Amino acid sequence: MRRGGFVRQAVEDAARATFVERGFEGTSVDEIARRAGVSKPTIYAHFGGKSELFVHILESYCARLLTPILDSAADDRTLEEVLRDFARGYTRIVLDREVVALHRLFVSEAQRFPELGRRYYDAGPQSVHDELARFFNRRIALGELREVDPQRLAEQFSGLLLTPIRLKMLFAVIDESDSETVGLYCETAIDLFLSGVSRSRRRG
Amino acid sequence: MRRGGFVRQAVEDAARATFVERGFEGTSVDEIARRAGVSKPTIYAHFGGKSELFVHILESYCARLLTPILDSAADDRTLEEVLRDFARGYTRIVLDREVVALHRLFVSEAQRFPELGRRYYDAGPQSVHDELARFFNRRIALGELREVDPQRLAEQFSGLLLTPIRLKMLFAVIDESDSETVGLYCETAIDLFLSGVSRSRRRG
DNA sequence: GTCTATATGAAGATAGAC
DNA sequence: GTCTATCTTCATATAGAC
Numbered sequence A, B: 001m002r003r004g005g006f007v008r009q010a011v012e013d014a015a016r017a018t019f020v021e022r023g024f025e026g027t028s029v030d031e032i033a034r035r036a037g038v039s040k041p042t043i044y045a046h047f048g049g050k051s052e053l054f055v056h057i058l059e060s061y062c063a064r065l066l067t068p069i070l071d072s073a074a075d076d077r078t079l080e081e082v083l084r085d086f087a088r089g090y091t092r093i094v095l096d097r098e099v100v101a102l103h104r105l106f107v108s109e110a111q112r113f114p115e116l117g118r119r120y121y122d123a124g125p126q127s128v129h130d131e132l133a134r135f136f137n138r139r140i141a142l143g144e145l146r147e148v149d150p151q152r153l154a155e156q157f158s159g160l161l162l163t164p165i166r167l168k169m170l171f172a173v174i175d176e177s178d179s180e181t182v183g184l185y186c187e188t189a190i191d192l193f194l195s196g197v198s199r200s201r202r203r204g
Numbered sequence C: 001g002t003c004t005a006t007a008t009g010a011a012g013a014t015a016g017a018c
Numbered sequence D: 001g002t003c004t005a006t007c008t009t010c011a012t013a014t015a016g017a018c
Helices: A006-026 A029-036 A040-047 A050-065 A072-076 A079-094 A097-109 A114-141 A150-170 A179-195 B006-026 B029-036 B040-047 B050-065 B072-076 B079-094 B097-109 B114-141 B150-170 B179-195
Strands: none
Touching: A006 A029, A006 A040, A006 A050, A006 A097, A006 B006, A029 A040, A029 A050, A040 A050, A050 A097, A050 A114, A079 A097, A079 A114, A079 A150, A079 A179, A097 A114, A097 A150, A097 B097, A114 A150, A114 B150, A150 A179, A150 B114, A150 B150, A150 B179, A179 B150, A179 B179, B006 B029, B006 B040, B006 B050, B006 B097, B029 B040, B029 B050, B040 B050, B050 B097, B050 B114, B079 B097, B079 B114, B079 B150, B079 B179, B097 B114, B097 B150, B114 B150, B150 B179
16 A cells, blocks of 8 residues: 555554554554554564564664753853753653653553563663763762762652652553642752751751 | 462462563563463453553552651651661662562552552552651741742752652662662762752851 | 455363363 | 354555556
């Protein structure tokens, strides 16, 4: 029915949508074919099989993840400004409905395709943590941050920032995140991260 | 083959193990029957069908989740002591291999069984956050904590504490959490939560 | 390269004997 | 209550025509 190089793209789009909705086992090649407007043998000719198609889809998604989030010109701004921009940008990307759905898909299939789980962690969370850790490192050198392991710091800031909302989305407690609520969580996260919540200070 | 009241228990155990390993779609009633040492019609007689069995298994898991984690006699101890005990106890429970596997299962099937996802969130994370928020509230009243929304504070402390390690387990980056590493993350989390990481103080 | 048609197997579910 | 045997449906995958 469809012709030329559009076929691959159509199959990939249909496959991504269906896998995200139904998971690997819940998705049939029949349905992908139907949604892409092609026949089953076409899919087998192009991608080999269901598993290979699945890996291909998620692998290309991972490849697209490696986008820098921190502004490279961040070094002449205050710690709080940079963190705020980062928090806004990162949450806007990561708490998007479809991104969370893909996140869920990777969680679901990390057992069946362990190399895919690791790949996603490296290309997604890990690469952001690395970027953030390098930034923290510079600010530690400048004496703005205490000398805490920057990698662990990055992981924990990320957890602090994303988890409360993402958890609710993952369990279908909320359908999507409205930017007002996200903003609140961002501010609390930054405040907590920089100053803690204790009234009685424990150091000078 | 098996007789009496043991049958239900055997089926439930086999079902939980298989669902956790393979997910809902990846699990066949045949395999549950084989692992439980019973025949398929026995399972249908007891539980109705595959979906009902799945819901039953996860629902009873949720019912068992509602265990208080915070020591009720916590009020005569320092904030830091209570948080440390909480962090140790909570991570020991939640970062267990099988608990993470069940967490993954709820994430995976929260679309197909939305009421189950909500039920898990309420009985698990939410109930812990509630408990923690009540504790924070008392410490705010005592003037030990700044006046921040205690519910949001609880969610963010939880994310700060659990996410770095749980994320790696969910994506099969690490197989399990060793208690030494968990201890490190606990200490950093508590320190961060109480005092932040900024060297230049922003308030009195 | 893409289709129609089909082979082959496995899944969920049930009938009927004991 | 539990079994053996079977029904029905739908899955992945492929053969062969165009």
